[in-house]
Amino acid sequence: KRITFSGIQPTGIPHLGNYLGAITSWVSLQNNQSSESELILYSIVDLHALTIPKDAEMLRKSKIEIAIILLACGINPKKCLIFEQSKVPAHSELSWILNCIIPIGWLSRMTQWKTKIQEQKNIQSIEDIDISIGLDLGLFTYPVLQAADILLYKSTHVPVGDDQVQHLELTRNIAEKFNKLYKKNVFPLPQTILVPAKRILSLKDPSKKMSKSSPFEYSRINLTDSPKEISQKINRATTDSQKGISYSPDIRPGISNLINIYSSFTGLTIEQVVNKYKNYDNKMFKDSVTEVVIQHLQPIQKEIEKLRKEEGYVKNVLEDGANKANEIAKRNLNEIYKIIGLYH
Numbered sequence: 257k258r259i260t261f262s263g264i265q266p267t268g269i270p271h272l273g274n275y276l277g278a279i280t281s282w283v284s285l286q287n288n289q290s291s292e293s294e295l296i297l298y299s300i301v302d303l304h305a306l307t308i309p310k311d312a313e314m315l316r317k318s319k320i321e322i323a324i325i326l327l328a329c330g331i332n333p334k335k336c337l338i339f340e341q342s343k344v345p346a347h348s349e350l351s352w353i354l355n356c357i358i359p360i361g362w363l364s365r366m367t368q369w370k371t372k373i374q375e376q377k378n379i380q381s382i383e384d385i386d387i388s389i390g391l392d393l394g395l396f397t398y399p400v401l402q403a404a405d406i407l408l409y410k411s412t413h414v415p416v417g418d419d420q421v422q423h424l425e426l427t428r429n430i431a432e433k434f435n436k437l438y439k440k441n442v443f444p445l446p447q448t449i450l451v452p453a454k455r456i457l458s459l460k461d462p463s464k465k466m467s468k469s470s471p472f473e474y475s476r477i478n479l480t481d482s483p484k485e486i487s488q489k490i491n492r493a494t495t496d497s498q499k500g501i502s503y504s505p506d507i508r509p510g511i512s513n514l515i516n517i518y519s520s521f522t523g524l525t526i527e528q529v530v531n532k533y534k535n536y537d538n539k540m541f542k543d544s545v546t547e548v549v550i551q552h553l554q555p556i557q558k559e560i561e562k563l564r565k566e567e568g569y570v571k572n573v574l575e576d577g578a579n580k581a582n583e584i585a586k587r588n589l590n591e592i593y594k595i596i597g598l599y600h
């Protein structure tokens with residue numbers, strides 16, 4: 257049976273990275289299900305959001321806003337389960353069990369916590385970061401909870417952005433270790449499903465990914481940004497002074513990022529985009545990117561406005577999703593508790 261799981265953190269408004277790196281593939285997976293027996297779960301992972309301290313009221317609002325945005329982007333609760341992670345306690349319970357079999361070394365190699373600490377503490381080189389730097393345990397063990405999210409449902413497929421590839425590899429290692437330890441094939445090894453868009457980069461500093469939690473508002477385009485904001489942010493995006501438009505992520509990361517965004521929205525290949533715009537200057541190309549982004553986001557934004565007036569419906573969708581997810585999660589956790597000797 258094919259079981260797909262993915263999550264998004266309610267740490268702010270989803271941006272183009274979340275959209276092109278994850279949400280679009282969530283929608284197409286949901287629409288291209290091959291059989292009735294397939295199961296798809298999309299979770300608003302609020303427990304993960306606690307790894308970056310948040311104002312409680314903001315977190316509450318953010319969760320509803322994310323649910324609205326997912327629905328507006330085309331997530332259909334008739335075809336998949338959409339739910340809040342904290343409404344399914346088995347995520348935390350399995351996470352503890354997995355914590356007990358994971359060496360600290362596996363986690364210390366992960367780059368996500370290092371990048372977050374680097375930004376928080378304004379450290380120049382990622383090489384200078386180790387676990388003695390004043391790191392919260394939750395941020396460090398984030399990938400363990402993520403593995404629990406995935407393995408709890410015995411997921412076989414996980415659509416994520418390029419930035420999560422390392423965590424998925426770790427999840428497979430954890431599943432393998434658990435299966436070996438208890439001599440049972442409990443967890444399938446989940447496959448990573450990557451979208452062609454790969455990593456969308458920060459408009460301010462294209463050596464970093466576009467991120468909800470970056471303090472720099474103009475580093476990202478939120479799905480709710482007005483046409484004026486989109487235009488201002490793209491115009492301000494860091495590029496270079498080289499003439500013409502060419503794709504070279506190492507040498508011209510800023511321009512290449514914009515080409516990637518344009519290509520993802522239009523369906524044109526990178527090559528086709530470059531051919532079309534090679535003689536444009538940066539400003540003219542930025543205008544074209546702006547136009548495409550605004551045009552694409554317009555219907556989504558209309559739907560967001562509509563759903564904002566239907567909060568009751570959105571809450572019902574989440575409750576229904578959590579009820580169904582809980583049923584599966586409890587059954588699987590029960591089996592795991594028996595295998596490891598907690599239950600008879």
Ligand code: AQP
Nearest residue numbers: 264265267273274277278416417455456466467468469
């Ligand atoms: N810049 C990105 N490019 C491509 N994909 C991305 N994703 C995130 N940023 C990019 C993908 O979006 C999904 C949901 O991400 P998340 O909210 O769970 O957490 P994240 O990966 O840590 O995303 P952010 O925006 O950077 O959030 P913060 O700043 O709160 O940590 C994932 O599948 C991710 O790959």
